[in-house]
Amino acid sequence: MSGKVWFSSVMSNYLIGNKQGLRDKYYGEDWEPAQHEVIRASAKVLEAMEKHTHGYALERTDFPEATAVFDKKCFRRVGDLFVVGRFYAVKERLAEVLARFDLGNGGLVPFPIFQEDLKTPVEGKFYYLNFGARKRTILPNESKNVELVASNSATGVEIWKVNPWAEDGDVALSAAALAGPDLWIEEIVRDGLFMSEALAAALREAKFKIDFELKECAGLWRRCNDRVLPRPALRFRNPAHHPAGSIYRQNPCGGKGGRLSAINWRRFECQREQDCAAHQHGDTRRGAERFGHRTSCF
Structure with missing residues (x-):
């Protein structure tokens, strides 16, 4: 991995997943109602969502079995990165870019999207973005515009978030960030994706219709x-x-x-x-x- 790392606050963008015109079906359960209001999730789904957002790889049965369009107008506005149930998903073009990089123990999991009849597949290929890499390389005391949001006095674990107004160079990482997968979640950072320079460059070059809100991290290393x-x-x-x-x-x-x-x-x-x-x-x-x-x- 090159000597640059990038932070993306795209996971904090509440517009991703808002009124997409989709209804979901989980394994062993009926189709959810065709409505824009958020359905109350079961304890099993909430547990899987928690693992997903913390960077743990999930099993196929943790994700929805399928999803279906009930509002075509809303679905046409869905971008290359969207949400199915409570899990991030990508369209084919973004999947092709991500597939070229090391995603850790996770990867891209294909799933079907059906039309309103719940039987006819929607044209195209769709994949869950199964996160599978976690690192602990952020240096909060060397960073700027980061905020402590939770701490456990018994374990000493602290949870931080990067403020929306953070700029290039505000988030400091140790040299360990250069090793391992190209896309990961920091163990003690809420709602943030980190990626290698190569992956960030590939996303910029592809010009997706989504703002990944990339900010260059301050790597506390130099190479000689x-x-x-x-x-x-x-x-x-x-x-x-x-x-x-x-x-x-x-x-x-x-x-x-x-x-x-x-x-x-x-x-x-x-x-x-x-x-x-x-x-x-x-x-x-x-x-x-x-x-x-x-x-x-x-």
Whole structure:
């Protein structure tokens, strides 16, 4: 996987799955009523939905057996990514793109969509997007515009969400994000998809009629001769200067904490590239100063 990772907030888009004109049939159950109102789900379906949104691979019988169109006008508006029951599904063109990448233990599960008679198949191919990869690489304390939404004092587990106004570089990940599947869900992030640079590029190139709301993550790594080097922390918490423990970016050229200006950020990145080059030419002392120890400039 290349040295870039992308975050998608598409799972937070409530318009996906809203009034699609579909009714579902689960295994061993009758067809749901033909209505736009959300049907109360059984405990079994809710359990499967919870696993689905947390990135666990499901069995075929966990998904609806089939779905059918009862409102053609609404169904015509359904995009390449949609919802069947309470599970994400994709149309054929998006499936073809996803199939080229590592989806972990999940994959694409075909299912039928019928017309109003519940017998005649709708033209086209449709697939459930069976998530099957989970990672724990996000670094909340190094990130910006992330919010703690739940915590368990007994286990120490915290659940975070990325705010809708997050920008490129706000979400920080460890180098472990570069390994493994191209599409995954972070264990401690609610309603977020993460993907490799290759997959993000393929989605952009295909120009689907859906906004995946991609934001580039800040990878806390740099590569020098295939060696992964840690990236210095870019934030600090200073309750003395900033009420309520607000997190601010640290000024790379000294001084009080605050947002990095575009100029200072470019100077910071330029200096890191110089350090990387110095490391490649054997100047390990300089690399150690920059990457292993804090200096006056950082």
